Amino acid sequence: MSEVIKIKRGLDIPLLGSVDSQYGKADLPELFAIKPIDFHGLIPKMERKVGEKVKAGTILFHDKNRPEVKFVSPVSGELVAVNRGERRKILEIVVKSDGANEKKNLGKADLSKTSKEEIVEKMLNSGVWPSVRQRPYDIIANPADTPKAFFISGFDSAPLAPDYDFILTGQEKEFQTGIDVLRKLSDDNVHIGISAESASKVYKETNGVTLHSFAGKHPAGNVGIQIHHVQPICKGDVVWVTQPQDVVTIGKLFADGVYDASRVVALSGSMVEKSAYFKTKLGASIAPLVKNNLKQDNVRYISGNVLTGTRIESDGYLGYYHSQVTVIPEGNYHEFMGWALPGFGKYSVSRTFFSWFCKKKKYDLDSNMHGGKRAFVVSGQYEKVLPMDILPEFLFKAIITEDIDKMEQLGIYEIAEEDVALCEFVCTSKINLQNIVREGLDLMIKEVG
Amino acid sequence: MKALRNYLDKIKPNFEEGGKFEKLHSTFEAFETLLFVPDTTTKGGTHVKDVVDLKRTMAVVVMAVMPALLFGMWNVGYQHFLSVGQEMSFWPTFWYGFLRVFPIVIVSYVTGLGIEFGFAQWRGHEVNEGFLVTGMLIPLIVPVDTPLWMIVVAVAFSVVIGKEVFGGTGMNIWNPALLTRAFLFFAYPSKMSGDTVWISGLSKGEGVVDGFSGATPLGQAITGHIDVSLWDSFIGIIPGSIGETSTVAILIGAAILLYTGIANWKIMVSVFVGGYLMAVVFHAIGASYLMHIEPIMQLCLGGFAFGAVFMATDPVSATRTEKGKWIYGFLIGVFAILIRVFNPAYPEGMMLAILLMNTFAPLIDHFVVQGNIKRRLKRAKMVS
Numbered sequence: 001m002s003e004v005i006k007i008k009r010g011l012d013i014p015l016l017g018s019v020d021s022q023y024g025k026a027d028l029p030e031l032f033a034i035k036p037i038d039f040h041g042l043i044p045k046m047e048r049k050v051g052e053k054v055k056a057g058t059i060l061f062h063d064k065n066r067p068e069v070k071f072v073s074p075v076s077g078e079l080v081a082v083n084r085g086e087r088r089k090i091l092e093i094v095v096k097s098d099g100a101n102e103k104k105n106l107g108k109a110d111l112s113k114t115s116k117e118e119i120v121e122k123m124l125n126s127g128v129w130p131s132v133r134q135r136p137y138d139i140i141a142n143p144a145d146t147p148k149a150f151f152i153s154g155f156d157s158a159p160l161a162p163d164y165d166f167i168l169t170g171q172e173k174e175f176q177t178g179i180d181v182l183r184k185l186s187d188d189n190v191h192i193g194i195s196a197e198s199a200s201k202v203y204k205e206t207n208g209v210t211l212h213s214f215a216g217k218h219p220a221g222n223v224g225i226q227i228h229h230v231q232p233i234c235k236g237d238v239v240w241v242t243q244p245q246d247v248v249t250i251g252k253l254f255a256d257g258v259y260d261a262s263r264v265v266a267l268s269g270s271m272v273e274k275s276a277y278f279k280t281k282l283g284a285s286i287a288p289l290v291k292n293n294l295k296q297d298n299v300r301y302i303s304g305n306v307l308t309g310t311r312i313e314s315d316g317y318l319g320y321y322h323s324q325v326t327v328i329p330e331g332n333y334h335e336f337m338g339w340a341l342p343g344f345g346k347y348s349v350s351r352t353f354f355s356w357f358c359k360k361k362k363y364d365l366d367s368n369m370h371g372g373k374r375a376f377v378v379s380g381q382y383e384k385v386l387p388m389d390i391l392p393e394f395l396f397k398a399i400i401t402e403d404i405d406k407m408e409q410l411g412i413y414e415i416a417e418e419d420v421a422l423c424e425f426v427c428t429s430k431i432n433l434q435n436i437v438r439e440g441l442d443l444m445i446k447e448v449g
Numbered sequence: 450m451k452a453l454r455n456y457l458d459k460i461k462p463n464f465e466e467g468g469k470f471e472k473l474h475s476t477f478e479a480f481e482t483l484l485f486v487p488d489t490t491t492k493g494g495t496h497v498k499d500v501v502d503l504k505r506t507m508a509v510v511v512m513a514v515m516p517a518l519l520f521g522m523w524n525v526g527y528q529h530f531l532s533v534g535q536e537m538s539f540w541p542t543f544w545y546g547f548l549r550v551f552p553i554v555i556v557s558y559v560t561g562l563g564i565e566f567g568f569a570q571w572r573g574h575e576v577n578e579g580f581l582v583t584g585m586l587i588p589l590i591v592p593v594d595t596p597l598w599m600i601v602v603a604v605a606f607s608v609v610i611g612k613e614v615f616g617g618t619g620m621n622i623w624n625p626a627l628l629t630r631a632f633l634f635f636a637y638p639s640k641m642s643g644d645t646v647w648i649s650g651l652s653k654g655e656g657v658v659d660g661f662s663g664a665t666p667l668g669q670a671i672t673g674h675i676d677v678s679l680w681d682s683f684i685g686i687i688p689g690s691i692g693e694t695s696t697v698a699i700l701i702g703a704a705i706l707l708y709t710g711i712a713n714w715k716i717m718v719s720v721f722v723g724g725y726l727m728a729v730v731f732h733a734i735g736a737s738y739l740m741h742i743e744p745i746m747q748l749c750l751g752g753f754a755f756g757a758v759f760m761a762t763d764p765v766s767a768t769r770t771e772k773g774k775w776i777y778g779f780l781i782g783v784f785a786i787l788i789r790v791f792n793p794a795y796p797e798g799m800m801l802a803i804l805l806m807n808t809f810a811p812l813i814d815h816f817v818v819q820g821n822i823k824r825r826l827k828r829a830k831m832v833s
Contacts, residue, residue, distance in 0.1 A: 013497070234829035306496045328497065331490050334454055338486030339504040346500040351709045352509050353500060367490040371502025372482060372575045375619030378506065379769040380713060389825065393769055394818050409822040425495045428506055429619075432494045 004196045005229050007216025009387040011349065011422050014362045015159045015306065017270035017328075021166050024267065024276030028099075029285035032074050033083075033092040033317040034060060038310075039130060040139050040438070041065070041445060044090050052079050057104035057126060057259030060093050069140055072127030074261030074282045076102035092317065095283075108257035111180050119184055123250065126259050130320065131246035132185075135227060135239045136413035137441045147240040149231055150186040154203050154244060155195040157221030158305040162266035162323050164244045166277065168202040171248045176206055178251030183208050186240065193226035219387065224419045228388045233413050245323055265289070265318060269306075269327035270364040271299045280318070286325050287315040294327060300367050302326040307421035308434070331368025339371070349384075349426050374429035382433075385422035388414065392423055396433060399440035404447055412440055457481055475569040479576035507578040509709050511585050513702035514692070514759065518554075518589060520685055521692035522546035525593050528688055529649045532661050549649045550691055553588040556597045560604040561587075568613045579618030579625075579765075580608070586626035586759060589692025590752060590800075591633060592646040599640065603632040623807045624766045627756075630800050644668060647688035665689050667751050671793040673738045675746075682749040693755035696748075703758040712762035715771065716778040720757035723782020724748055731790055739790045753785055756799035766807040770817040777813055781806045 036044040043064040048054060054073040063069040073079070073095045081094040106126045109118075120143045123129045134141040141147070155164055168175060182190050190208065194200040196215035203211060212230050214220045223241045233239055242250075245263055252260040261282040268275050273293045280289075286301065302309035303319040306326055310319050318325065343353030347363040382392035390411040398406035417434040424433040463469045464477035481487075483504070491498060523539075525546035530537045537545075561580045569576040587604060607628035612621040634641045644664040645651040651663045665688050666675045677687045685695025693699070706712035728744035735741045748754060761767065761781050768777040781802045788798030 015497075232828055300490075300496060302496055309496065311492075311496065326496075332488045334485040334488045336454075336485055337483075338500075339502060340508060343500065348499050348501045350499075350501045350506075350711065352505050352711065365497040367496050368486070368498070369489045369491055370486060370498050370500045371504060372487065372489075374503050374575075374577060375617065377503060377579070377619045377765055378711075379764045379767070380771060380774075383771060389821070389828075391770060391818060391821050394814075409825070410818070411825060421495055425497065426499050426501075428499075428501050428503055430498065430502065434494045 004213045004215050005226075007214055007220040007225065007229075007387045009384055010157075010217035010219055011385045011426070012157070012217045013159045013306075013365070013425065014347065015270070016362045016364045017268050017272060017275060017326075018160050019162060019266040019268040019275045019277065019324075021163065022276050024274065024278050024289075026278050026280070026288040028097065028280060029288050030097055031080075031094055031285045031287075031315075031317070032077075032097060032281060032283040033094045033285070034071050034074070034283050035092050035317060035319065036061070036071075036090050038320040039063075040137075041442065042140070044071070044093070046082065046090075046093075048079050050079055050082060053077070054079055054095060055102045055104040056261060057106055059125075059127065060095075063140075066140075066142070068124050068143060069129055070124060070127055071130060072259055074259075074284075076100050094317075103258040103260070106253065106257050106259060109254050111177075111184065111254060114184070116184055119181060122253070123181075126253050128246070128250050128253055128259065131249065132240050132242050133321075135224060135233055135241060135416065136237075137445055138224075138416035138418075139441075139445070141240050142238075145238045145240075147186050148189070148233075148237050149239050150182045150190045151223050151227050151230075151239055151241045152182075152190070152192045152244060152247065153221050153223040153226055153241075154192045154200060155198060155221045156305075156323070157195070157218040158307055158324075159218070160266075160268035160324070160326055161221070161305060162264070162268075162277065163198070165198055165200060165202065167264040167323070168244055168248070172202050172205060174248045174251035174255060175202060175244070176251070177255045178247035178249070179206055179209055181250050181254055182240075182242070182247065191226075191230060193221070193223065193230075195221065216387070219385075219419060219422060222416075222419055224414065224416045225387055228414055235408060235413060237413070243321065243323070263318070263323065265322075266324045267293075267327075268324060269302075271295050271327040271329055282318065282320065284318050285315055286312065286318060289325060290314060290327060296329065298330045298332070299327050300330045302328070306365070307425060308418045329364065329366040331366035333368070335368075349381075350428075369430055371428075371430050373431065376429060376431070378428045381426050381428065382420075382423040385426055386420065388419070390415065392420065392433075395440075396431075396436050399436050399443070402443060404444070407440055407444065408448075412444055416441075454485065457484070472570065475574065475576055476566050479566065479569070482575070503578045504581075506711055507581040509711055510582045510706065510759075513705040513711075514582075514585050514589065516698040516701040517692040517695060517755065517759075518550070518585070520695040520698040521589060522550045524685055524694055525549050525649050525691060527686060528647070528663075532648045532651055532663060534661075545649075549593050550588060552597060553591065553593075553595070553600060553691070554585070556600050557587040557604055558584040560601045561608050564605060564608045564613070565617075568617065572617075574617070577618040579612075583608075583625045583629075587629050590626065590630050590690050590755065592641065593649045593691050594646045594651070595633065595640065599633060599637055600629075603629045603636070606632045619765055621765055622811075623804055624760055624763045627760055627800050627804055627807075630797075631804060634797065634800070647690070663688055665751070667789070670739050670742065670750075675742070679743065679746050679749065682746065690752065690755075693752045696754045699754045699758050706758065706762065712758070713764070713767070713774055715774040716762050716767060717757055719775050719778030720761050720782040720785075721748060723779035724753060724757070724786050725782070727783045727786040731786065737790070739793060747786055747789070751789065752797055752799040756785065756803055757782070760799075760803050761806075766810065768810045768813045768817075770814050772820075773810070773813040773817045777806055777810055780809075 044061045045064040055076045075097040077098040080096040083092040132141040304322040395410040526542035611628040648663040728747040731740040784802035785799040
């Protein structure tokens with residue numbers, strides 16, 4: 001803990017619209033949804049029918065391939081809709097809250113008398129298991145595995161990200177209980193990555209964890225980057241990861257015997273009138289947060305951050321792993337000779353635009369592509385924003401050519417989509433690198449397992 | 450601008466599938482995106498993007514070449530009037546050069562872009578911007594008296610065989626501009642070497658003042674003497690290919706490329722270092738006149754500086770690993786001087802050195818990648 005791990009490569013995109021450290025007031029929405037598309041490789045199998053009454057903690061569906069992995073309702077009320085997309089793929093399972101917030105009694109547990117198997121069983125049946133993900137592949141952890149270690153990134157370095165110090169204040173007890181559960185799962189091998197630049201009071205007061213201090217730009221807060229610098233994943237290793245707010249949810253499950261889907265969400269982005277943190281629940285509709293709180297109409301709503309988040313509608317739902325909603329301007333406009341203009345107000349990592357005049361400035365970036373897709377031309381861009389001992393371009397090319405051996409050798413096990421998001425941001429050729437990595441991971445799951 | 454946009458939107462359906470000019474879809478798209486950055490928004494992946502794109506990147510390179518081009522135009526005029534023994538003021542000199550060089554630029558662009566547009570349409574791709582730079586580099590590395598038809602043939606060869614057969618910009622093995630030069634050199638050696646091709650009008654036998662040979666300094670060096678001073682060759686008032694005589698103009702371009710971050714500084718630096726060290730070694734040996742040339746002079750002569758700044762740094766044909774770039778650049782420098790000294794029949798050592806290293810770039814990368822793999826494996830053993 002004493003030494004600070006310096007992340008030398010990376011990029012903090014100077015975006016306008018960071019979140020103010022204050023709680024905003026907004027009503028809880030009526031509709032909540034669990035989105036199976038938030039989980040890679042999941043095929044949902046419904047256990048409840050539309051119209052059935054549910055409580056917070058009632059199982060809604062399970063994974064067809066792994067029936068033990070179950071998903072529960074975040075609130076009490078009625079299952080009102082199963083929204084489907086192309087080829088009847090289930091996109092959203094919508095629950096209408098009755099406002100009572102009745103919680104299913106799942107039973108408290110004394111950790112000292114509970115075995116690892118019983119803990120896993122309890123987490124599976126209460127629906128908190130999907131919050132535990134594994135590396136490699138960045139998918140829901142396999143309950144049958146024994147992880148080499150448990151990693152939690154204690155801070156988020158993504159653009160406009162929420163401050164976990166602020167969110168966790170007041171939830172220290174539940175956090176500790178949650179950590180104790182994770183210690184049991186991983187033979188007492190829990191690591192938390194903390195930011196060298198913030199106080200991290202909650203983490204420093206937590207017992208039984210190994211802290212690692214990181215300094216540097218994004219993606220220093222990505223758990224994959226932290227694992228790479230502490231205990232790199234090799235072939236055959238499995239590391240489990242989760243997020244700070246999920247630790248609290250796990251803690252509440254064992255301490256109070258209920259599934260409490262409470263979640264603090266940061267509303268950020270340049271198009272938000274009043275940014276703040278909101279106390280809401282997992283899967284909540286964002287409608288009450290953004291209603292009458294925007295600077296203009298032509299905007300994009302993102303559950304998550306601008307690099308890795310999911311695009312949603314103005315009444316869309318918060319993603320399962322997201323603690324942030326970002327609203328940015330939509331970039332659906334033509335720009336006359338945009339590539340030739342001096343470009344004073346435009347943000348680029350390269351100094352090909354004259355914006356390097358004003359170094360300190362923050363930018364109001366929109367969703368325009370700023371160009372068309374091309375083959376790999378410029379080299380050396382990705383390395384500058386990927387702080388890993390990995391040759392990104394060669395890994396991407398190995399994935400594109402489906403060369404499993406090369407992918408393995410070049411580090412596919414260590415990488416997740418979010419780690420290459422910055423590469424995608426800076427890419428001159430506008431290549432969708434996160435997609436490429438996902439395809440690579442899916443291929444590895446299929447071929448190697 | 451609104452009216453133009455509306456007009457484009459009006460005629461656009463004609464170029465889309467089922468439209469009258471469906472066959473010109475790529476061409477239309479190329480011009481449309483040239484006029485207007487498209488309104489496409491991000492889908493999946495990151496929601497915001499860096500504003501830089503390939504058009505911008507290539508436009509900056511073209512800008513960086515401008516000092517060399519403008520100086521080249523003036524120098525063409527200057528050398529011509531020197532050869533006929535006339536004193537001319539600045540503008541007529543420049544104008545003469547402009548009239549000689551501009552047709553080459555036009556021919557290079559029209560031939561290359563025409564082929565690129567055709568291939569883009571055939572493949573159903575967007576037109577790639579790569580040729581914007583290639584088309585500008587080609588006129589700068591040919592002798593001014595190269596017949597235009599030869600340029601057409603050479604450009605067609607390099608775009609089709611050098612680039613499109615591999616899949617277009619980003620897939621090519623060799624630098625297309627240098628391939629053009631190499632094609633000219635080997636296909637029409639009599640027109641590409643000797644003493645007369647470097648000065649406009651000389652090969653047609655226009656009047657020459659006594660004592661004016663028209664040979665490039667490297668051409669002279671073979672015969673055992675160099676007439677020009679280091680200063681002349683640094684400024685660039687010497688005979689040579691159109692844009693590669695002036696080291697100072699090239700360095701201005703280098704500054705633009707390095708400052709904007711488009712060209713890789715590692716390659717540029719290591720080419721100069723490699724060339725300088727090789728020249729120092731030869732200077733110490735001093736067995737022939739070519740060896741004896743001052744190391745700094747070696748870097749200012751011929752296409753060395755131009756190649757180092759604009760050719761070796763082409764990211765597609767160079768090595769793509771950071772470590773590989775040091776090796777790649779260094780070897781280009783070494784080979785350029787080596788070829789120059791030991792094989793005076795090919796005075797353009799730089800061209801051959803870069804093409805040779807283009808060929809070996811994937812091999813260098815392979816070793817760097819293997820090194821990475823080995824390091825990662827070792828780490829795995831250490832941990833477990």
